[in-house]
Structure formats: structure tokens, C-alpha cells
Amino acid sequence: MPAGVSWPRYLKMFGASVLSMFAGAQVVHQYYRPDLTIPEVPPKPGELRTELFGLKERETDSATPKQ
Template sequence: MPAGVSWPRYLRMFAASVLSMFAGAQVVHHYYRPDLSIPEIPPKPGELRTELLGLKERQMDSQKQ
């Protein structure tokens, strides 16, 4: 028995933690919306800009309304 609990309870806790980890990763992925395109010419050091694309889109949508 790991951690002093029964195997079924341990497996349920493990499954719940893995599922919550996957759900959290999915939420973060949708919030930040990474740019997965590969540029032809890599940017020079210091030129790489990162933006919160999901937040930017939501702000633009709210300003339009």
C-alpha cells in the first residue's frame, strides 16, 4: 500500500491528479494560444516577441462591441 492507503484509493487519487494536470494544461494552452508556425528565417536574439494572443483577441472583441 503506497502512502498508507489502499490500492484502489491510491489509483483513484493518481487518476484524478493526472486528469486535473491534463485539464490544467489544456486551459493554459487555450489561454495563451501559442504560435506554432515555424518561421522561414529565425529571429535574431532579442527580436522574438511573445504576446497573449487569446487575451489580445478577447480585448479586441470587447472593444468592437
């Protein structure tokens, strides 16, 4: 048996760890409240708040040759 413990003790610890993992995930899910709605029309570029705005500036800067 792993770690030299009995099967009942091992299963209790495994069950407790799985339950605490599920409970933690549920708490985080309730705290952050993800937006699970699916928009009908895809957003236009720049409307998503998750876009990296600095990345666009770096791409345009690197596309123009520096003198």
C-alpha cells in the same frame, strides 16, 4: 502501500491527479494560444519580441572602459 491506503483508493487518487494536471495544462494552452508556426526565414536581430533589449545595452556599456 504508500500512505496506508488501499490500492483502489490510491489508483483513483492518482488518476484524478493526472487528469486534473492534463486538464490544467490544456486550459493554460488554450488561454495563451502559443504561436506554433515556424518562420521560413530566421528573424533579424532585434525583430524577436523575446530578446532582452536591456542586455545589449549592458553588454555595450561593460565593453567600453569607464574613466
